[in-house]
């Protein structure tokens with residue numbers, strides 16, 4: 207189901223089963239114990255701290271990118287949160303699996319929503335098939351360790367502790383079992399929202415997005431199962447920087463949805479373990495940012511900084527339909543490590559605000575909404591089984607070409623006269639097809655003649671591509687647009703990587 211639909215269904219189901227009102231209660235709310243509120247210093251001095259009222263409530267938890275409905279309560283309650291720790295293999299990128307450690311079976315973990323003054327009874331269950339003990343440190347807890355010591359849980363056990371949510375705000379929670387960095391790097395973090403007593407201003411849609419950095423033994427997009435690389439993590443050299451634990455978790459069919467005229471709120475966390483996020487939505491301006499997840503908001507913000515172990519909420523109004531790209535504006539992370547998601551807005555054009563000519567490809571490369579990366583997985587699986595065919599290589603190569611080469615050489619391989627030489631029907635390629643993987647890996651600089659036209663420019667090396675990717679792109683190029691055909695293997699690509707061609711480019 208689409209997130210929006212699921213959200214609505216969930217909200218209805220909750221309202222029905224718990225008898226909750228879907229609307230927010232606006233009235234100011236005197237403390238039920240008759241205590242006079244202290245002066246408005248904010249924080250834990252301001253709130254609704256009477257004893258819990260009514261029957262205990264089971265908290266509604268949601269998987270990303272969904273957010274539980276507003277508590278809709280005007281009084282503090284006892285809220286029971288039951289969270290399971292699950293260790294499981296999931297895709298971190300197309301055709302790449304990783305053993306994640308999760309809160310609730312997802313990365314980030316389930317979203318928890320309570321109200322300031324609530325008494326939260328927390329049940330942490332570590333599944334019997336887990337290999338590690340785990341615990342939880344919630345930044346919204348006042349007390350040593352944020353719950354860590356109280357919640358230490360061996361596989362097959364359950365722990366329980368209780369805390370009072372004294373401060374409103376959007377808080378990160380994470381595992382704090384040694385080695386802490388490793389537990390966080392494996393995906394053990396999530397968000398808990400403590401609503402202020404009066405609730406948050408209503409919006410049309412709310413989404414849950416959380417950034418994390420990941421350290422795999424293999425290269426970016428290297429296929430197969432990848433282990434955790436402790437040394438890369440210590441050096442803070444992530445292989446992946448991701449939103450919601452998987453490259454493409456919110457692109458294509460899984461893009462976040464909105465309609466023009468709607469107000470959207472994002473709850474964005476950063477689990478780290480290492481990087482600070484420069485969170486930005488390409489093509490939008492945040493009307494409000496509750497920076498650092500706190501009580502005050504800033505207005506008219508382009509990019510907001512989200513520290514590791516921190517969060518922010520942001521509201522914006524959708525005016526113009528199209529794709530909006532969520533990125534970490536430390537931009538190599540977006541286009542070369544995966545920190546990219548799409549918010550797709552539907553609605554009537556607003557030529558008075560934006561003239562149009564929308565080209566997703568300019569920004570998205572192979573992440574263009576709707577482009578399937580499936581052929582890449584198919585080829586990877588066949589390569590592993592030793593059954594890789596030329597056709598599978600061509601199909602996979604086409605996908606990677608679209609994201610890597612087509613910006614310059616064009617999707618049709620025709621290039622741009624005088625600037626980017628054609629790959630279509632290229633006499634340069636024909637003269638020595640084996641050079642294609644070398645050119646990809648080492649670039650090309652200096653004068654070349656292609657189909658009678660002179661070029662004297664600089665193609666940057668693309669050594670970040672894996673040998674499989676180079677083999678597949680080369681095979682695709684050789685078998686397209688009237689080129690001579692042939693096949694480049696992974697071993698050919700490895701040999702090309704080791705070569706030192708005379709006119710290699712140092713890049714720009």
Ligand SMILES: [Cu+2]
Nearest residue numbers: 340381383389
């Ligand atoms: Cu853990």
